[in-house]
Amino acid sequence: MQFPYTNPFGYILRITDLKHNEIFNIFLDGSKDNIIELNKEGYKELIKYKFNQQELKDKHWFPFSLHFNLDKKIITMRINGHQRIFHDSSLPKEIKPDLVFGRNDYVIDVPTFGMKNLIINGDHEIDEFPLSQSRGNDVYDTNGNKTGYVQNPYWGINDSYHWKFLKKLSSPTNAGCCYDPYNQNIYYYNRRFINIFNISNNHTICKRFANRCPVEIYLGMNFLDHFNKKIYTYEVYKSNKEPQDVTIASLDIFQMKWTSESKDQLYAQEHHHGAFFDERKQELVIYGGFEPMHYSKQFYVYNLHTRKWSVLQGLHGPRKPRYFVSVGQYGQNVYLFGGMGNASGDQSVGRKYFYDLYLLSKKTKKITKLWELNWKGKQNVVPVKNMILFNQNYFYTLCYSEFLSDSYLKLYRFSIKDGSYQILGDSIPIHSDKITTNANLYYDHQQQKIMVTVLESKNDISSTLKIYSINFPILSASEYAEAIKAPESEKWSHTIFISICLCCVAIMTIVFYRKKNKENLVQQQVRIHLNKNQLRPNSIYLFGNFMARDRKNRDISYMFTNRLREILCILIEYSESNGISSKSLGTMLWENKSIEKIKNSRSVTMNHLRKVLEEIDGIEVIYQEGAFKLEIHEPFYCDYYECLKRITDENTNNIELISILKRGKFLQEMDMPTLDPFKSTEEQMLIPTLTKKLDEAYKKREYNIAIELAKVIFYADPLNANALDIQIKSFKKLNKPYEAKNAIKIFNREYQKDFNEDYNYSSNKPED
Numbered sequence: 061m062q063f064p065y066t067n068p069f070g071y072i073l074r075i076t077d078l079k080h081n082e083i084f085n086i087f088l089d090g091s092k093d094n095i096i097e098l099n100k101e102g103y104k105e106l107i108k109y110k111f112n113q114q115e116l117k118d119k120h121w122f123p124f125s126l127h128f129n130l131d132k133k134i135i136t137m138r139i140n141g142h143q144r145i146f147h148d149s150s151l152p153k154e155i156k157p158d159l160v161f162g163r164n165d166y167v168i169d170v171p172t173f174g175m176k177n178l179i180i181n182g183d184h185e186i187d188e189f190p191l192s193q194s195r196g197n198d199v200y201d202t203n204g205n206k207t208g209y210v211q212n213p214y215w216g217i218n219d220s221y222h223w224k225f226l227k228k229l230s231s232p233t234n235a236g237c238c239y240d241p242y243n244q245n246i247y248y249y250n251r252r253f254i255n256i257f258n259i260s261n262n263h264t265i266c267k268r269f270a271n272r273c274p275v276e277i278y279l280g281m282n283f284l285d286h287f288n289k290k291i292y293t294y295e296v297y298k299s300n301k302e303p304q305d306v307t308i309a310s311l312d313i314f315q316m317k318w319t320s321e322s323k324d325q326l327y328a329q330e331h332h333h334g335a336f337f338d339e340r341k342q343e344l345v346i347y348g349g350f351e352p353m354h355y356s357k358q359f360y361v362y363n364l365h366t367r368k369w370s371v372l373q374g375l376h377g378p379r380k381p382r383y384f385v386s387v388g389q390y391g392q393n394v395y396l397f398g399g400m401g402n403a404s405g406d407q408s409v410g411r412k413y414f415y416d417l418y419l420l421s422k423k424t425k426k427i428t429k430l431w432e433l434n435w436k437g438k439q440n441v442v443p444v445k446n447m448i449l450f451n452q453n454y455f456y457t458l459c460y461s462e463f464l465s466d467s468y469l470k471l472y473r474f475s476i477k478d479g480s481y482q483i484l485g486d487s488i489p490i491h492s493d494k495i496t497t498n499a500n501l502y503y504d505h506q507q508q509k510i511m512v513t514v515l516e517s518k519n520d521i522s523s524t525l526k527i528y529s530i531n532f533p534i535l536s537a538s539e540y541a542e543a544i545k546a547p548e549s550e551k552w553s554h555t556i557f558i559s560i561c562l563c564c565v566a567i568m569t570i571v572f573y574r575k576k577n578k579e580n581l582v583q584q585q586v587r588i589h590l591n592k593n594q595l596r597p598n599s600i601y602l603f604g605n606f607m608a609r610d611r612k613n614r615d616i617s618y619m620f621t622n623r624l625r626e627i628l629c630i631l632i633e634y635s636e637s638n639g640i641s642s643k644s645l646g647t648m649l650w651e652n653k654s655i656e657k658i659k660n661s662r663s664v665t666m667n668h669l670r671k672v673l674e675e676i677d678g679i680e681v682i683y684q685e686g687a688f689k690l691e692i693h694e695p696f697y698c699d700y701y702e703c704l705k706r707i708t709d710e711n712t713n714n715i716e717l718i719s720i721l722k723r724g725k726f727l728q729e730m731d732m733p734t735l736d737p738f739k740s741t742e743e744q745m746l747i748p749t750l751t752k753k754l755d756e757a758y759k760k761r762e763y764n765i766a767i768e769l770a771k772v773i774f775y776a777d778p779l780n781a782n783a784l785d786i787q788i789k790s791f792k793k794l795n796k797p798y799e800a801k802n803a804i805k806i807f808n809r810e811y812q813k814d815f816n817e818d819y820n821y822s823s824n825k826p827e828d
Contacts, residue, residue: 061124061175063090063116068171069809073126074101074164079156086126088171098126098137098146102798106146107137116140117260117506121176130154163211169806174216194218194544196615197595212605212723218618219531221540223488223512225622226262227527229255235523236280236293237513239502240313246513247291248525251277254316257527259504259511270317274306279329279496280515280523283337283344285364289313292321294362296346296369297329308362322367330356331495334387334445336394338422345372348385348399353408355381355401375420377427381405382414386457388447394420395455395476396427398443413440417479431479444469444499448510452476458488458501458512465493469512471501471534484534491516496523508532518652598677599697602629604724610675619672623649626732627669631681631690632700633738639689648734699723700742707749714753714765721746721772743776750776754786763790778810784821 068090075084083101090113098107116122122140129136130153135146159180162170178189188202194217199208235250248255251273256265275293282293294308301307308322330349333356337344342364349356357379359372382401387394396418400411416432441459448456453476458469468487475481490499496517503510512528535543597613600606606625610616620628630648634640640648646658653661666688670681678696682689692701699720706712706720726742727735750773757766770787773780784807791800804821811819 061173062121063088063113063171063173068173069806070169070171071164071167072161072171072173074160074167076158076160077152077155078158079154080152085167088173090171096137096139098135099798102796106135106148107144109137109139109142109144111139111142120506120508121174128155169802176216192217192543194540195618212607214605216531217535217540217543219529220533221485221530221535221537223485223528223530225526225528226259227257227264227525229257229264229525229527231523231525233522234277234280234496234517234520235515235525236277236282237500237515237525238282238284238291239500239511239513240284240286241502241504242286244504244506246511246527249273249291249293249311250523251275254311255525259507259509259527259529267316269311270315273309273311273318274320275309276305279331281335283335285310285337285339285342287339292344292364294344295329296326296333296349296360298325301325308367321364322362324362324368326360326369328352328354328356330360330383332383332385332399332445332498334385334396334399336387336389338389345394347387347396348382348401350383353406355383355405355407355411357381357401357405372425374425375427376425377418377420378429379418379427380414384442384445384462386443386445386447388449388455388457389422390449390452392422393452394422395447395449396420397447397455397457397474398459400440400442413442415479417474417476430476433479433481441470443472444501446500446502448501448503450503456484456501456510458499460490460492460499462492465491467492469499469514471510471530482536484536485530486537488512488514488528490514491518494518494520496520503532504529510534596697598679598695600628600676600679600699601723602632602698602700603703603721603726604728606727606730608676611677616672616675619675622730622732623665624669624672625730626734627665629727629730629735629738631688632698633741634687635689635692638685639687641687642683645688700726703746707745714757714762714769717753718765718768718772721750721775722768725775746776747773747780751780751782754783758786758790761793763793766790767794774807779807779814788821 068088071085071087073086077083084106085099085101087097087099089095089097094111094113096109096111097105099105119140123138124140125136125138127136127138128151130151133147133149133151135148135151137144161175176191178191180187187207189199189208190202191199193200194215197210197213198206199210201207229248231248231250231253233250235248237246237248239246244258244260246257246259248257252269254267254269256267257263273293275295276298277293278295278298280293281295282291284291290310290312292308292310296307298305298307303323306320306323307325310319310321311317312319328349328351330346330351333346333349335344335346344362344364345359347359359375360369361372362369380401380403382399385399386397389395398414398416400413402409402412413435414432415435417430419428419430420426421428439461440463442462444458446457454473455476456471456473459472460467460469467490469490470487471484473482473484488499491497494517497515499512499514501510501512509529509531514526514528516524516526595607595609595613597609597611599609601608606617606620607615608617608620627645627649630640630645642662646662650658650661666681673679673681676696678693680691682691692698703717703720706717726746727739750769754766754769754773757763757769766786767790770783770790773783777783784803787803788800791797791803804819807821808819811817
């Protein structure tokens with residue numbers, strides 16, 4: 061099992077005893093109390109375990125099991141080695157369990173969680189589900205048999221190949237960026253403000269410094285001194301420097317206060333130098349760099365105590381003048397890889413790309429050349445300035461073709477022994493034609509992810525930071541292609557269906573035991589929550605997680621990048637009128653680019669969208685009278701269009717409308733600003749209609765319908781007090797006090813987020 065780092069809350073699993081009509085559920089509350097409960101639904105709490113969130117974070121994946129021993133009247137729950145036991149003399153001798161993971165019946169509050177290697181064991185049978193697929197809704201067991209179905213899955217293996225875009229931040233001036241692995245923070249700062257992006261919860265905090273940074277930030281070079289809890293920002297050279305100008309300053313991370321450290325500088329800027337910080341010696345060491353008409357091979361050291369730059373003394377061994385060099389340290393060893401330059405250091409001689417690795421011993425100061433690769437016939441690349449080392453077998457770094465304005469970063473894993481390498485994952489775009497542009501990679505031990513920061517500038521004045529992540533271990537293209545192959549066997553050897561509705565990662569470890577002879581558990585069956593036939597071929601779903609299905613009813617959502625999803629939604633919105641002009645579309649999506657680059661980006665993206673839509677019958681992008689729009693005809697289906705149709709029809713069946721809306725919030729997890737008006741219009745249309753239907757259902761004593769209508773209203777308006785009131789009354793009418801209490805608890809949780817206080821529920825409507 062795996063929990064995310066965003067305060068999960070809701071139901072993980074419901075076990076219905078079909079023989080005795082009783083329900084057990086596993087409930088998770090990671091918002092404040094950090095508890096996992098096993099409840100006898102509507103009656104009492106059986107097991108309550110308060111978990112250590114940091115312990116589970118450090119473990120990343122942890123084992124979870126639930127064991128029913130009906131002979132001894134014992135239920136055992138184990139979480140990461142911690143055991144809780146409940147004795148219940150009322151447990152029957154035999155149950156007929158029906159298991160549903162995630163969303164089920166009235167339960168729509170499902171926490172984000174991950175699972176893998178699901179094992180259902182009992183009645184002398186073992187069913188195992190690795191849940192290691194990359195796409196689709198069909199679930200396969202370890203023998204390759206198609207044995208189940210999943211609704212709205214997020215397959216985690218894709219995050220081990222595709223880089224995931226996390227955040228974009230901007231600064232009107234040049235800025236610096238660094239990573240704090242101890243607090244899991246990425247710091248992005250200019251002279252007045254700092255943005256702190258926490259990778260465990262994806263939250264960003266912007267703070268104003270207590271005082272202005274005394275260094276005039278240009279390249280924004282920096283390093284973290286964890287021992288003293290400081291960030292140092294430095295510029296090794298400033299032209300026309302005045303005696304009072306500060307070149308190195310430190311930021312106290314807790315007080316957000318800058319301190320001037322040094323006015324010393326080198327003789328040149330040393331663009332794209334490599335660097336490492338020796339925390340024990342309190343020294344920053346830089347190597348190489350580009351000077352005016354010259355490549356450097358010098359090692360310089362800045363001492364935090366003397367506050368002076370000097371040449372690193374005592375070095376011996378081979379080295380060549382270069383810049384764009386990648387540097388990493390492991391223990392007493394420092395590794396130097398790649399770059400470009402030449403043997404003389406004279407720029408007029410021309411430059412050569414280096415694909416070599418050197419070892420610098422901190423102890424002996426000896427430099428040893430380990431290997432050099434023959435790169436002939438391949439496109440030249442340079443590495444970023446840092447690397448990741450887990451041991452002294454391999455190192456990881458990003459490489460890209462810096463001579464292309466619009467290039468791509470690719471992750472390389474090199475063998476330290478012989479230089480053999482592998483390209484891992486797909487690529488990250490980088491606009492690389494300005495001197496202040498740079499990229500770095502870091503490893504987060506808690507989440508077991510590689511993080512990448514891409515700092516770009518279009519004018520060497522302003523700055524943009526983009527943050528990406530990829531799950532470790534990372535797959536190569538061939539490994540990913542092999543992993544995503546559907547199993548050959550298509551036999552239905554069992555009837556086990558799993559219903560999982562996840563927001564983040566759909567892979568977790570849960571083990572269930574059922575013994576027929578010893579524990580008298582009958583063979584279980586996990587049922588479908590949403591029949592597969594309800595998901596149509598040639599369809600696109602905009603409520604809940606985005607989904608697209610081709611003419612063979614295969615899930616092809618993965619083919620739509622975030623940009624393609626954004627453009628598709630814009631076209632759906634504007635196609636209701638006369639479409640959107642090519643100029644408006646270009647300005648909306650690429651406002652900061654030149655006219656020529658807008659045209660190019662628009663052309664490439666629209667061609668890509670057209671190609672993907674060829675997999676779906678009944679929808680195509682057309683361009684007429686200067687505008688783009690969608691042409692729709694049968695058999696294409698879109699839940700948004702179906703919703704519009706039913707909302708405007710007063711005779712619409714409530715169940716049919718609910719079945720559309722219950723997938724989730726409109727354009728869920730699509731946070732592009734360009735789509736905000738579309739979302740707002742849809743919500744303004746839905747809420748009045750749904751509120752009217754909710755009141756009517758309650759008056760007609762259709763309490764189950766009223767409960768479901770309230771739930772879909774909460775997607776658009778989580779703090780709708782009228783919906784809560786009718787939902788609570790409906791639960792009470794159905795004699796479900798436990799569910800009513802839980803609904804108030806969920807509403808209060810959302811209320812606390814906005815108002816930082818508890819919601820005081822009191823009914824404002826008569827019971828009738």
